[in-house]
Amino acid sequence: MTARIERPLSPHMQTYRWTLTMILSIVHRMTGVALYFGTLLLAWWLISAASGPTAYANVQAFTSSFMGRLIVFGYTWALLHHLLSGIRHFIWDLGYGFKANEREALTWGALIGGISLTVLLWIVAYAVGGGR
Template identity: 55%
Template sequence: MAAPRQVERPLSPHLQIYRFTITMAMSIIHRITGVGLYLGTVLLAWWLIAAATGPDAYAVFLGVAASWLGKLILFGFTWALIHHLLSGIRYFFWDEAKAFDLKSADAMSWLAAIGGLAFTVLVWVAAVVLRGVM
């Protein structure tokens, strides 16, 4: 009886083989912002509960939200929301089998990344100008 022939199988690619691309980064950031939004709903719940509880509880919330750390967290939450939205639109196009070529995928990824930051800054500038939030 002859010994079974050993088949040469390809090795699974690993991180040293792949070139890090913008689409890879955006996929990772999309997941991170999704978790951030999930955790950020605690802020929304705190705001609503404080508003429903009364002026003292709301004053505590406003004190925390108006601090530099509170503003940084709210800025991050705003960015996560806008970034996740734009990245989700990018995934929607891919679900419809549009913009799959490398150039379009990269362009949409950069557009979502830059657009997320730009729209976040615009929202905060509008908040400062219109309401004097800072």
């Protein structure tokens, strides 16, 4: 019979005090996964546009519905948030932004920027598209 070796356990997420940086790191990963599914929607739209008016009308009917617009809005936010978080990570890869106040500013910038740019983009799209 072999003796069981007691090894220290790695700290679990419950051990740490959650910070905005930690949460947005997880959200960055989640938006990356969401972009895969949103890209399928984009591909469906492009294929339908090439397939003819009937196929395109079907996609437009879906994306014009409440649920469709909610999904497209979420895709827009995921795309912009992932972009800004990617820029934040790039800045860190360059060796900058590691001081606590810089890290917080970059994190808040990605969070507020993603939401603000999404809302601004949709306002402009509605203004240009006449609410369609």
